Amino acid sequence: MSLRISNLSVPEILPPPGISMECEPGSVTGIIGPNGAGKSTLIKALYGRMPGATGSVCLDGTELTAMRPAEQAARLAVVPQDTSSGGEYSVADMVGLARSPHLGRFGLFRGEDHERVARALAITGMSAFAERPVNRLSGGQRQLAHIARAICQDTPVILLDEPVSDLDIRHELTVLRLLQRLARQGRTILVVLHNLESAARFCDRLVLLSEGRLVSQGPPAEVLDAPTLATHYRVRARVGRDPDTHALRVSVLDAIEDADDPHARTSSPFTSSQKEETP
Known part of the structure; x- marks a missing residue:
């Protein structure tokens, strides 16, 4: 149903x-x-x-x-x-x-x-x-x-x-x-x-x-993915595949401190070299 x-x-x-x-x-x-x-x-x-x-x-x-x-x-x-x-x-x-x-x-x-x-x-x-x-x-x-x-x-x-x-x-x-x-x-x-x-x-x-x-x-x-987790959960994370379960694995590395900028929640804190891509 x-x-x-x-x-x-x-x-x-x-x-x-x-x-x-x-x-x-x-x-x-x-x-x-x-x-x-x-x-x-x-x-x-x-x-x-x-x-x-x-x-x-x-x-x-x-x-x-x-x-x-x-x-x-x-x-x-x-x-x-x-x-x-x-x-x-x-x-x-x-x-x-x-x-x-x-x-x-x-x-x-x-x-x-x-x-x-x-x-x-x-x-x-x-x-x-x-x-x-x-x-x-x-x-x-x-x-x-x-x-x-x-x-x-x-x-x-x-x-x-x-x-x-x-x-x-x-x-x-x-x-x-x-x-x-x-x-x-x-x-x-x-x-x-x-x-x-x-x-x-x-x-x-x-x-x-x-x-x-x-x-x-x-x-x-x-x-x-990492940018989404940064924007909405305010954490820096790595997203990849678990070698045993083959499901996505989310490794939270650190919290992101919000700045006074009112747009802080909608802007990614990562540089391009820091983003983790899902395989």
């Missing part, structure tokens, strides 16, 4: 003409950008959690706002940045709530629903915590529980806002590989990431936001 975003704008955060992009089934699209770029705002606006947002969000040509809540929930799952919800629910019960859009008229769990809960917990490594209350999990464990919930919801589109921010490197690798695998099964994945090397390695396309505007979108090799 394709996700098409047209002129999505939020007052004072994502100014007009807003953000336009398309995410296709079978792909992982990563949203990147410096702090304050509007990444989380974009995700919230996509599923109707930003008052005043304007523009269009369509799933296979149908406006999201034209769908009933149950229809939306059957097509679109969200892993928010704030994963503090869940309270006294056990992990298994919270994950099981994701089956609601797929239950019959009496809302009764079937064997298939129990199997999907167990499978979602297993592939996120959360089976051992199935009976633990969500409010007794660590931040990283809560992230994994909410990812399990999104998987259990079994939707063709999944939105994730910084889903690996509290995870150690092993679990981050596990989750990003899982997102790749879900995409290869035909799902549409849109994920906010801070780690540029992870974004370059695991995303098929990147969307770079800066100061609320879409700066660039395309394959990682077209979006990530």
Whole structure:
């Protein structure tokens, strides 16, 4: 199921003409950008959690706002940045709530629903915590529980806002590989990431936001280069290929101090001899 975003704008955060992009089934699209770029705002606006947002969000040509809540929930799952919800629910019960859009008229769990809960917990490594209350999990464990919930919801589109921010490197690798695998099964994945090397390695396309505007979108090799990182992240970096993973590798060398010049953010500090080209 394709996700098409047209002129999505939020007052004072994502100014007009807003953000336009398309995410296709079978792909992982990563949203990147410096702090304050509007990444989380974009995700919230996509599923109707930003008052005043304007523009269009369509799933296979149908406006999201034209769908009933149950229809939306059957097509679109969200892993928010704030994963503090869940309270006294056990992990298994919270994950099981994701089956609601797929239950019959009496809302009764079937064997298939129990199997999907167990499978979602297993592939996120959360089976051992199935009976633990969500409010007794660590931040990283809560992230994994909410990812399990999104998987259990079994939707063709999944939105994730910084889903690996509290995870150690092993679990981050596990989750990003899982997102790749879900995409290869035909799902549409849109994920906010801070780690540029992870974004370059695991995303098929990147969307770079800066100061609320879409700066660039395309394959990682077209979006990530040293001048772009200098202009929008204000760092001096070297971009090349990792000899083992063959993905882009971003080596940050130093921060760039902004001058008083109001154009400092849009001018590259590199001389031609200093620019690193992507092979």
